[in-house]
Amino acid sequence: MDVSLNKTVAAGAAMLLAGLGGGWALSQWMAAGDRGGTAPPAHAAAAGTAERRVLYWYDPMVPTQRFDKPGKSPFMDMQLVPRYADEAGAGAGPAVAVSPQAAQSLGLRVATADLRVLQPAVDVVAVVGLDERDVSIVQARAPGFVERVHARAPGDVIAAGAPLAEVLHPDWLAAQREYFAVRATNDETLALAARARLALLGMPVGLIERIEADGRPQALTTIVAPSGGLIAELMVRRGMTVSAGATLARINGLGTVWVEAAVPEALAAAVAPGQRAELRLVAFPGEVLRGRVAAVLPEASRDTRTLRVRVEVPNPGGRLRPGMSGQVRLAGAGAGAEVVTVPAEAVIRTGRRALVHVLDAPGRYRPVAVELGAEIDGRVAVLRGLAAGQQVVASGQFLIDSEASLQGLAASAAPAAAASAAEHATRGRVVELDDASITLEHAPVPALQWPAMTMPFQLAQPDLVRGLKAGDAVRFRFRQQGDEHVVTAIERDDAGARR
Template identity: 55%
Template sequence: MLYWYDPMVPDQHFDAPGKSPFMDMQLVPRYADEAGAVPGVRIDPSRIQALGVRFATARQGRLADDLTATAVVDFNQRDIAVVQVRAAGFVQRTYNRAPGDIIVAGAPLADLLVPDWGGAQTEYLAVRRSGDDRLIEAARQRLVLLGMPESLITSVERSGRPRTVITVTSPIGGVIRTLGVRSGMSVPAGATLAEINGLSTVWLNAAVPEALAGRLRTGQMVDVTLAAFPGERFTGRLTALLPEVAGESRTVTGRVELANRGGRLRPGMFGQIALGGGGTDALVVPSEAVIRTGTRTLVMLAEPGGRFRPAEVRIGREAAGQSEVLAGLAEGERVVASGQFLIDSEASLSGVEARPIGSPGAATAAAAPTVHQTTGRVEALTPGSITISHPPIASLNWPAMTMAFDLPDAARTRGLAVGDRVRLDFELKAGKATILRLTPVEARP
């Protein structure tokens, strides 16, 4: 035995047993096998069993590159038609429309009486009887400048009678967003009667965490699932990453455009987008084994002899409950996967220092391979490789060429055909280009 101490004040040592002068508790003995020559804290195996501690081993594994984000269906703000009147008049009739109604292209919205058009049309008909082509053309052009549509002028020419009532129709099919017309009201020239939003396509606004936004590329295809249609998958294209980051949620809005066949997708629906399907090899530990203190990141090492010691680590990506270890652990080292917070508290009370990154015994995970990116056209497909014609690759000083890339996982070519355009991430090792990730750039028609 070396000395006696108070676990709450481990720096104070005493030569004899007794009650602690600091706390209402007995002093605890410190034995030689617990001295600082063997770093860490020793915990009785029975206590470990009682705590239900679980262990995991740092191992080389495949870390998925999948990314998911919640999303909300919204109107396509580029597919909007604004219906305005070209001349002042009076609303004679409406067609029982209301905001939220879904209408087809050409659907009537209101009948509008325009008194000013009557005199101009009468003059035009009188000029037509004169037979003077120049006067007829000038009179017709006046009708156009007064705002009369071509269909109304043609109707006047055929009937030979003035028409001062025009039916205002919707130029596109969709949903009525706003409607500012009621029977009997007067409207000035240029007044907006309605706004129509098309429904042939919709936007899906996905909230992508700021830390993951760098993995997205405009133009890539994404899989979409919607709460309203469980078990059904939709495919869309990422058309834009909005430039602003939401201050409270720290997310970037990714805009996905979806075809809306049959009008099934309704603005306001909740969904989820998924990107990826590939993965990279990395040294991984369970994410639950990682302790984040705010100033550093730790794992609790399980060492021989029932001893435990915190170790500082540097963590990379996380996916499927696994965290990538960039530095601080070696393959094969055991860590505590559950109950590590209680053991860390015991180590802190015993004054055990964490093993720093780069110290003897702390291995740095193998450096991640250098990943190169390019896009290209699929020229040929074989079970173990894919031939792609690609533009110059600046990171390798390669010119544009057609070449074969090794493809360890043949499933990545599922759904691809010769002629498709793809985006690929690959590494160059021992002169061989091996694909790490393969993503279609555009779907075939």
């Protein structure tokens, strides 16, 4: 028992001494921290601080504006924050660095910009109507009396040659009797003249041949439909008197139908006669009917701001009836040209410009301003700013864009179509430069009411700064392009350096 008690007392003493030693060490570390030091020795801390080179100072709320010295922000009531050369992306060009682990957790997905033929397609609602070019008008060729009307009514569909009405033409009946009387005299000349008189009175050739074959006059004449289709109008009734030239019926053919589509005027440039069209009707689900644009009517609707587009669609069997509704897709006219395209989801639209984030190297993403074209089937044409084969972020780009803004990374501008913006010239001194941008301490620009200040500029071409270095006095020209200011010409200013 005495031995065990001695061992317990010895262990307790050892633990007490260890605790006292640890407490003294902790108090010394905290005291060093209170004095502004860190755990490493003072000379090591000084060496670490000396190695961190400050590139510029910036306001986190306005990260694109850079300053060459510390101080208070002119935009916010706060001190400027330094940007060190050893921070991610600070010294390796305008790019955001993302580790593979972070990319996986953020769900970053890239897509390749490729060349495609994008033909604009327009999807609009449409209504089936009659082909107004395929119309037959039935008229009375001579005065007469309607003796009988066949069972017809407006809206009926009839075939070519279908009887409409039986009409008594007194003039035709008298001329027929004279013809047979002259023919009985065997005077061939008079018979030919009497037969010609029948034709001059308006009798159809078929009717003349029929009475010649029968050898007797025909009192009633059957009015028939000259073509098949829909009876749009029927103006003949039993017992009525008709005069020469009176319209008896109007018949619309159904071999083809007109599909009238209302196209928004904003899409008018994408529609032209001859375009292919696909028609999908509610009455025939899953079936696609094909036709072509017959005409784009010259007048737009003032109420709906739409153009009326007429599409001709074949109608075998007469299945398509006027009044049916559906949807028309108008395919782009012409063969089209290849353009660089990216997924529409890869583009960030800010209202004044469009951005994509390009994968420059594994884990490094750079914002690029692009000029967009048509968007079709989830792909958008990129007119300027990208080349085929480049990879862009298609998912998670908003997180990268936020980080780029915090780091003050400006999007490299797409090449301008023309130097239409006004250019300004001034002098300055190079503070910092790389292949895409240059920071200049420049003189006032009266045309823009700018005071002398230090600010970054984009470069219209990377080789503009060839031969220049930090500290050089320069003369340069620049223009405003979207949210950026782009240097278009720059040269060393030896006279300014001597001053």
